[in-house]
Amino acid sequence: MMETAHATREMSKFVRNAWYVGAWADEVAEGGMMSRVLLGEAVLFYRTPAGKVAALEDRCCHRGLPLSRGQVRGDCVQCGYHGLVFDRQGRCVHVPGQERIPPAARVRAFPVEERDGMIWIWMGEPSLADPAKIVSQLFSESAEWTFLKDRYSVAANYQLITDNLMDLTHVGYVHTRTIGGTPEAHSEAETRTVNTESGGVLVERWMLDSIPPPSYTAVHRFGTPRVDRWMQIEFFAPSVVRIHTGAMDTGKGAREGNRDGALLFWGFNAQTPETERTTHYFWSGARNRVAGDSSSDTRLDSLRVTFAEDKEIVEAQQRSLDRKSQPLVMIASDSGLARARRQVEGLLAAEGERQEP
């Protein structure tokens, strides 16, 4: 029940040695460009006609014009002001009207990886960029999964979105129009919070032998009137949260690992900082398709409304914290978010040590 002043203090820096979702893959067409501010820096994403994605600092080293004002030329980009050309490594390879290329003529290039329909970017020390550390989305549009995704621009620090996801007791108060239901039921579920081996946090909740909510029975045919429900929220530092929820006939061993005939939901949330007070919130959701399912799933469609409600809350919260930075008071359900914030603090501290001699 300690008090902390983290909300405003932590907003002033970002973990740089980490993979962040920079874009959905389909946001960058072949031969196309896209400019986006990430971690306070203007980044140009472009895709060569051959399909390769590259990410450069979006600022020509000559007169500072964003390179996104220019054009893709084969594997390279050409500045739209005086025609300098840069390759995927950020090297200037052509200056119109002169033979010699100034040695300083280069722009920063960022490691990128395309995975699960997303473009991941590494904005820290390039030599540390290990693609094996990218978090998998686990699901995508397919015969087995109904799938939905989007990106919301949220006017709040990215950690306020993580906070929101790590404490789902908010569901009963914020999402009364959609997935809400009975607030106290969520607060009283059996909850376990642990640190994971990958340096993250897992919050797990079980509601055994409970009445399924109408939104479940509307899309899925259960064999018993009561069901076993579970909810797993996994945080991957510094800014990804994967949520898995499900329900199946009670007494069939759900807790021991059986998933026969279960209704399964997966959510993927990547809150990539744009600035200290704005975030690119990439989210996706999926539900498994099984025999007996309803053909439509209003719960999945309602994710748009649900995440818009969360966006509204964290934006109001950000404005409030900006106005006044006094300590906040913690309650029991903050256990998950407190652990997540400590892990981010650990990463920031480690980077601080690395930067200083």
Place this chain on the structure above:
Amino acid sequence: MMETAHATREMSKFVRNAWYVGAWADEVAEGGMMSRVLLGEAVLFYRTPAGKVAALEDRCCHRGLPLSRGQVRGDCVQCGYHGLVFDRQGRCVHVPGQERIPPAARVRAFPVEERDGMIWIWMGEPSLADPAKIVSQLFSESAEWTFLKDRYSVAANYQLITDNLMDLTHVGYVHTRTIGGTPEAHSEAETRTVNTESGGVLVERWMLDSIPPPSYTAVHRFGTPRVDRWMQIEFFAPSVVRIHTGAMDTGKGAREGNRDGALLFWGFNAQTPETERTTHYFWSGARNRVAGDSSSDTRLDSLRVTFAEDKEIVEAQQRSLDRKSQPLVMIASDSGLARARRQVEGLLAAEGERQEP
């Protein structure tokens, strides 16, 4: 004819130990909430179903969300994020999912008083809040008075509005479309400026045996072609101005106190700081109804236009002062506003002494 640099310097602080108008009473319905920034702080006004008004800091102590995103629950409010409940004294009385309430879980509560159709708030030291010091509006909608009120959001420091009201020679230059008329007549009226016993300022002007303006004769039947006119502007530090004007048949002893058959106007102006550069300007006006009156009073309706003209002027003035903070030059008609500003400075100085050991 001294020079002063007060305009910008004084903007940086507020008198806190004072009653301010926070809202018109009808802005807060039974069971309803309203959020407003006053003196730089977000305040939640709410009214219980039983009709009692309360004012709390509009920021939940748990995660900082404005409490105005929640709901009134009986005598209390419940936060719209994770369901914490606070009573009218700001004490947390319920945390969903746990028995124990953290001792630090409380939000600031402000003394409030409902008077004359207004909600007054005290944002300083609560033990000093004496309701006897609230300034009365003196009039309201009734059989005797035609009444009009409103609140304007003005993008200027509150003292610029006080200045405007304390020097009515501006009427002839700013309000040419409404109550203006002959500028020099106003400048040449007999004027007396004194400090009042209540720590305020009174500016009094008399125009005896003068031709009544068309706006007067349009609504009132006088018994003589010429009338005695008066104008009393009373400032109550730090931010209320009450204006009383009137006219009656000349030679009937108006100056000695007789008011038989007089036309009377009352104005009430409360300029409550929102921030250093924005103000909630609450104003009302009233005219007495007597036999022989016209049934309509265009002058009262024209208050909307008149105050909108003042708003435009002080907003332009604020932008100009923000651009350049060089000394201003005083003239004779600044006597009233100079006294008013000195009284506010005195209150600020007194609070400074109180805060320091």
Place this chain on the structure above:
Amino acid sequence: MMETAHATREMSKFVRNAWYVGAWADEVAEGGMMSRVLLGEAVLFYRTPAGKVAALEDRCCHRGLPLSRGQVRGDCVQCGYHGLVFDRQGRCVHVPGQERIPPAARVRAFPVEERDGMIWIWMGEPSLADPAKIVSQLFSESAEWTFLKDRYSVAANYQLITDNLMDLTHVGYVHTRTIGGTPEAHSEAETRTVNTESGGVLVERWMLDSIPPPSYTAVHRFGTPRVDRWMQIEFFAPSVVRIHTGAMDTGKGAREGNRDGALLFWGFNAQTPETERTTHYFWSGARNRVAGDSSSDTRLDSLRVTFAEDKEIVEAQQRSLDRKSQPLVMIASDSGLARARRQVEGLLAAEGERQEP
């Protein structure tokens, strides 16, 4: 091929002892007023009923209201708040309601000159204002010249516009829709850059015996299939650029000074700082009318589009430089703009010396 950090550093000050274009003459009607921020200061331009232009600080010395809220009264202006009157030298000549005028009651007045349809203003030390130093526009609407002019509000430092004009190799990349054409041709033209006697910079380029662009042959009948083309860009510190381009039959001695039957264009560009990050960009263009001309000149009309393209570029450049202030890399074609920036630095340094004892 040096690197410089000038882009952001130089933005923080203005040369004050210089003539700037403050307005097109037709922006200030007889008996009319116009307010404009120049070099960070609010300036009131007004014209007396007799046609004389005056420029005063746009801020009444009494309560700070912009004088542009008032009215022209003969040779003077009257404040729209309490009626103070100021003459063309900024002296207060009337205070309503009092005989004595406070000695400090005056506003700053700026030297102005009306020339070539423009109002020039001097915002530095008035005793140094020498009208002989005003740069001539050289042309205007007449039987000999087709003429076009306008003012664009550009959200960029004025020097970014100068940069743009001093390196016309950008034409092939920025103006592909209008005057662009073949980028590399511009980069490879024979170019000479010199400092001028008037303390400016001249960039001169010659393309002898070359194929005339379609935009030239569309408006002008040449006697030979190939033409001699020239381009002269002259910078007058701190912020005027005059551009002269032309073409005539090849082999007729254009380089030696003959202009018989030539097609001539003149451009005049005055980038007057509004603030450090915004500029009033006054531009005009003219083409000579000769026998055999087409009656219309789409190139002249297209100046609107061309300058709008430049505006978009320098605004994107400004935002980019604001985000990150790291050094820029120079290339060969920056020779003209580098000289121009050095001359502005020289003027700024000289003013710094003058201000310090």
